[in-house]
Amino acid sequence: MAPAQQLQLPPPLVVWHAASSPRSVHGPPLRPRPAPKLPPARGHAASPLGTGPGPPSRLASTSSSVTSGAAAGAGYFDLPPVVDSSSSTYALKPIPSPVAATSADPSRDSAWEPKRKRTGPLVAAVFCCTAAMASPDLLFNLWNLFYLGAYQAAINNIDIPGLDADAAAERDAIVFCSYIALGSYQLVISEIDSSAATSLQAVKLLALYLTGDKDWMRFSVAFWHTFCGTSADPFGAPTMTWPWEDGTNSLAMAKRRMRAHFEFMEKLGVNKWCFHDRDIAPDGKTLEETNSNLDEIVQLAKQLQGETNIKPLWGTAQLFMHPRYMHGAATSPEVKVYAYAAAQVKKALEVTHYLGGENYVFWGGREGYQTLLNTDMKRELDHLANFLQAAVDYKKKIGFNGTLLIEPKPQEPTKHQYDWDVATTFAFLQNCHHELETARINGLLGNIDANTGDPQVGWDTDQFMTDIAEATLVMSSVVKNGGLAPGGFNFDAKLSVPFV
Incomplete structure (x- = not known):
């Protein structure tokens, strides 16, 4: 088996950037x-x-x-x-x-x-x-x-x-x-x-966006935090409910949530959305039942998309919430978990393709380790490489022309994640060099997960970006990049009562 560092994936697999900690961007004076x-x-x-x-x-x-x-x-x-x-x-x-x-x-x-x-x-x-x-x-x-x-x-x-x-x-x-x-x-x-000046270029981009040229600012609504969030934190109970929620995880509840989601997007004027498979449809007792639940919700989403001209920016499989993924999905030491994760990604790719999604995302939230004392890192990296290669092969088999995106994010929740940052992920996929600018200069800036944390809080609060200087640095890279495509922005931010 070839070392993971030598893995040569085809062009459709590019790097996603999570803009939680943008770095300084230097350029000529305005x-x-x-x-x-x-x-x-x-x-x-x-x-x-x-x-x-x-x-x-x-x-x-x-x-x-x-x-x-x-x-x-x-x-x-x-x-x-x-x-x-x-x-x-x-x-x-x-x-x-x-x-x-x-x-x-x-x-x-x-x-x-x-x-x-x-x-x-x-x-x-x-x-x-x-x-x-x-x-x-x-x-x-x-x-x-x-x-x-x-x-x-x-x-x-x-x-x-x-x-x-x-x-x-x-x-x-x-x-x-x-x-x-x-x-x-x-x-x-x-x-x-x-x-x-750069400030006026940003105004021009807004004008272009409002005339219908929305490829510059490809905003999307993230289904999970927006419609599944409860405003809870690691230290307390949920503090928020929505009028369409009934406290169950039933198919009927999932359908009401999906209708509310499309109503929200239509009134907001946003024409793209993104989702995890398990956020939009409930788990069943078996994989077959779970896939059946997902098919029923996807049919409703397809109908609502046709009525509103709203399309997915991307879809993905949730490979981190269920207890089976406590030690990883593609890097799990348990072969049954690896196989289940592969089946889940297969179905999620099919659903994203059916809904007209432009991209598919991998976030390896559990792909990493807490300690090397019980980790065979080379074996796990080899398994991860094979997993990603299989996804590339299957997307071609079903005729899905969307881009595969990887979302680097360090220490959430593992001590070390294999997709730690852009440089690490790029080195894993090919070779050499940090964060948003690293992605841009290497032609890998595919999407921005636009949230931020609180510098005085020790856990990821997933807040909207409110620091003007930080937002300016992020947007300057977008302007230099000539916009974002085929990805865009997803506001992966939680509504929290203390912040409202």
Whole structure:
């Protein structure tokens, strides 16, 4: 048997990157860009997340509870009416600037919109690349107009004296995002050229995404944490339930969960999802019964995909939760476990192919060791190599043209995992060199598992990335990479009551 280090897998097997701990990315300094000469926008076409007039449906931001969907025609994620600025309960007004203002009073501006337009998280995210401002903040009024939804007023008040190059780039980003909020995507795309600052390139990517060119930002919803999470941690009981849950692990429950999942994605405006086999369908008493359960849920998912044009970014087999996998799946010392894992991956590949998935993922959560005293590492690595090679052969046999992705992640849960990081995984598959940049420069950046941990907590909290500097470094690698394909982003983050 050839050593695992000499394994030569065919091109379809590339490396996935988990962006839990991005490293610094160095590049040339940003070039300042002069103030844009932009024509005033006409009309108020649509908010950034919508495709038609008016704000799109999304999760309510005013309450931590989820509507029950019991009302006639209501879904689990229906929203309350949009707040009108003429209402006595509408308290948001422009805040006076501490700096002498040069712009007109927005309350007297003819372009002031009567209703607050919600820009949503996508527009807010593009400002992660902007530089920190020194005091006093000359852009205070402009930011104020933008966050209140007075996009035309923000566009009309861009002549701000005394801005340095960084502040001018930030001003441009605000103005271009205002155009995006008004639906002028093509104007933004044509005005921002390749020499513009990185922050403006991020704005351009957002405009491209909203025009339908979503191959730059291939967002997907991760089924497991989003719809199977209970907001529990290693030290406490579950703290969250959903209105569609009934406390069972039945097929009927799995179907309700799948319908809620598609309702959520459709209202969010995301057209890709990803899943583990055991998350979407319950285990049976035998492998045959388990596969039958999976087939029934997959048929429902296929139907819902046809109704919504939503497709899987990737699928995978859950080879870590069941007690049989306590010592690994492909690296288990028990031949019956190895065979069961192979049968599970075979079925998961078939299901991913049937649903139109673009990729298939291997996460070796249990493929590693706690101590070498009871581990035959060479034998386990040889078994892992044979397992992956068999998966490559079978995907070709069934005509699945998707890419096979490997997700490196150290010490979760083993002390040493064989797919420790990109460099280790790349060396296992072929030869030589760290993390996201290592994957990018070697042409192996296939997908980003976009979550992060809390630096003051000793276990993996799977939180959304909230550190602007960290997110900026991640996205700079994506921009340098020319986007992400055939993979994308999956927000592998848990909802947790303390964080809501």
